[in-house]
Amino acid sequence: MTQPSAPPRAENLLLLRLLAGRGARKARAAFAAPFQALARWTAPAPERLLIAPQDIGTGDPTIAADIYAGFFTFAGKIVDCRGVSPFALRPPSAHWARALYGFSWLRHLRAAETALARANARALVLEFIALRGRPSGSIAWAPDVVARRTLSWLSQSPMLLETVEYEDYRRFVGVLVEGRRLLQRCLAEGLSGETQLTAAVALTAFALCAQGGASQLAEACAALSRQLRLQILPDGGPITRNPQTLVDLLFDLLPLRQAFAARGLPPPPELLNAIDRMNPALRMFRHGDGSLALFNGMGVTAPHRVATLLGYQDAHSGPLVNAPHAGYQRLTGGEALAIMDVGAPPPPLFSRGAHAGCLSFEFSLGRERVVVNCGAPSGNRADLRASARITAAHSTVTIDDASSCLFAGNQGLEGYFAGEILAGPSAPACNREERSEEIVVTASHDGYVRRYGLRHERRLGLSRQGLWLRGRDRLLGPSDAAPGDFAYALRFHLHPKITASALDQGRGARLLCADGAIMTFEAGGLPVSIEESIFFAGPEGPRPCAQLTIQGNAADIPEIVWSFSLQRPD
Template identity: 45%
Template sequence: MRVTLGERARLSLLVGRRALRGLSGAVGTHPLLRWRYGSTKTDRLVIAPQDLRTADATRAAEIYAGRFAFAGKVVICDRRSPFEMMPPSEEWATVLLNFSWLRHLRAADSAITRANARSLIDEWINAQGSWHPVGWQPEILSRRIICWLCHSPFILQDADARFYRRFIRSLQRQVRYLRGTVNDTRAGLPRLQALIALTYAALCLNGLSGQLRPSARRLIDELRAQVLPDGGHISRNPGTLIEIVIDLLPLRQLFAARNLQSPQAINNAIDRIMPMLRFFRHPDGNFAQFNGMGPTAVDLLATALAYDDARGAPLSNAPHSGYQRIDADATVILMDTGRPPPAALSTEAHAGCLSFEMSFRQHRVIVNCGLPSMNRENWRQVARATAAHSTVTFNDTSSCRFLESKSLRRLLGGTPIVSGPRKVTAERHDDTDGATIVASQDGYAGEFGIVQTRTIKVSADGRTIDGEDAFTPAYKAFDPRKGDEYAVRFHLHPAIKASRLSEGRGVILLLPDKEVWTFATMGETVEVEESVYLAGSDGPRRAVQIVVYGRAREAPKVRWTFRHTPPVAQGARLDRAEEPELPL
């Protein structure tokens, strides 16, 4: 696919900024070279933040036995230090080196687990505490500082003075290094977490109080830039909100414990995020699979929502984040109606514009494929493609262009979106008959000269969903030299069983609780094809998708409907379907 001059200019600007950040940090890449900067000394911890992440005490015995099971990989150390072992995957190394597993040892809370934690920390200080290219990456370093601070009461209980000094000196060195490299951290959540870690340290470590004001000021600026007015995140990844709020809540408590007023920007960010946590949540407790969202950390989500004093109904319209939600009795619709995020924040964003998800009662029916929790790099580009979403693809092409250069991907630390839909509109109408969303996007206008408009109307009782996908020329008429073959896709959750009707224009959907929905079109042939649901809690799972094929010049509109079958009619034969009435 061709890249326009404007796209090249934006990409060049992004690469230039990243290169300048790299040059600015090149002088002090090694932490020992930064030792002479920021000579503030600290000799003790004055307070420890709370860790809100769920722990599993049974895993403490595995760690004590030298069995480190992280990110789906298991390493048995056999009396060797885990920091000397060859990591089986990058994800495994990340979990090991960020020390997030300390919470499992703390959950067991015994003299043995405390001694085990101190021993492993000592091993890390000896093996990698001075320098290691992976262990000192800002994203891993930020999480390690937070974990050490959160679990310091557990770690330091019964510790001798020698270990205490080593622990404090190592923390001081890590904080100083992070402070010098925070500008090199990737934009978005990683940079925000780095600033949160520095603010934690300024509140918790004696002697760093002078760093509190600049750290808090930078954190405030970053929160204002990243948390949108409607509470969404600028990356448009719903899961990012859980990570942010689960770190901000203890930070707010730290300010109160130190008899300091929490910055209003922190309180405002938490207050805006809380309603959005409910916005993205399906009735079964899981988040919708948009823009890099993987399996939902249900335990973290429940913990975060427990701090929500309002506990009101979810929003219906998130215009700044680019999402819509319809609640109609037992039916929930979530729809992506936004543009791709800025290039620097788009390394995990998906080409899923105008895709939607639907759930009925406690069951998700229509989904996007999402991302797995492990082996993400193997699936990332497949999951980001438009074909992995419940929307329309043209000529097997995504509505966004992704950076293809391997060298630039390494420099930028990911694969950003080079271009995508520029004009995305969304209109919503709510009345006594139900709710209607009319949205359009021009992601295919430049390549194929086609604009997609999707209309979704949900009845007031939530039992009928009428939809239409219309394709209009971006200019005066369709260009006959350009392809116009489309595929309207509806990915089904793995728990849904699908049976194609005999005449080929509909599909019977059987939910786990034996409820039945029927999908039908006005005349187009419907196919049931293989799919994969990547965001399962136990890894990728086989699934199916409903697909309607056509050509925009021959059939510029596709009308479809999902209709709940009343219980009385569910006993009838399902080999034929009544012709649906589509009023659109």
């Protein structure tokens, strides 16, 4: 068997360039930060809040009862405080701590609509101020946590400040001011990744809500506009390429738009344009059961959150079907739907949750998910995160059991790059054809060229009536040369609700959907194995599922033609 080429020198040069570029950016930011921060530190602290942005999230009164009883459940961890303040306890995990200190859970206390719940909310906030209210190096004062806490406190301020003494009011606003200063400083010093946008949203919200915030509003809006231009692509997709990013951002941006209206101020055009573009992009990822497609870090869908956002959209607006900037294609026919990843990995600073799933796809029939990617595990299962990101966890081709992307963790550089994707496919060539009988998307990527000299090309064709999905996967050598002698696996992960059984002595498979629909899978007479897989994105945690697998060698079988066909009832 041909040995893959291994260019460690090229990888080392890549890492050196990344390290040098990041160091230069930090040096420039560190030089500019003192001058940018001077005016902020001398700005007067506001004495009161004028408005409260609306929290459009849904609260659960039963969770409010748990909190009153001293049970705090976040990120799969339950803590019984036993009469001790949760802010005085050692957090069971970093994810649990971020949720606690972010205070999004205050909406559940508001939803209870009782004087007891409101008093409990005020008491817990005052406990935080007493125990954690001064900036420190703890998780409580990490920039992303500070931004989330700022937005949570502002939206719940009518409940939190009801009947409080002046001194407590002043301390409450004082913690918000400290958070504003920290976020301003972090942005000036080169805060990276998605947190830049969350911080800009929080700063803009605080400037709108606080008395005398007008002096800070122009700068906050400039930062917000800059980050929206960077992180929301022209077709409305997020730079992270993760559908969950759209959900989280819209829950922040929609109340911010309302806050501008409440103050009688015009929102930045970038804010309005971003929201308008994001709405069709969110619909693009939505399957018939309401779940979002499992690409690039997407895990369990919270259906009520997506439904809330759809309620703010034009009921007549449809989903985006061709997203060249975000790198996705949506094919629909009858009740059938296929969503395909045809994009390159996000830029390194935005790739910490991204997956190596180029050219993977998901397929559903009505409300029944059929072919899926394995998805991302919840935050409390960090041990599974690396397994979920590899190419083999996606419904696509894997060569030599290797991923199409190079992850920082695989190179022993987790501390420097925090799980970023250091290298991967360049933007795939993609062509979409709207034919009378079918919709066809053809795309190819070069993620395996460097190591194996092979390009992967995939063609998907979906019947206009939704009766079949046909595909072709090819491994192409350089120019007209034959592909090298490399083993590969073509995988189709099936949703846990799908029951698969072998057909025709292993030459195909019969798929039984939960609603009784039956599909057959065939691959031109090639042997099809039904193997165990794992679905990471189950609401109750990881679940076993099946996968259809075709093993081959690029030199012997460089092309596989396959199909899923809906069986008509007799």
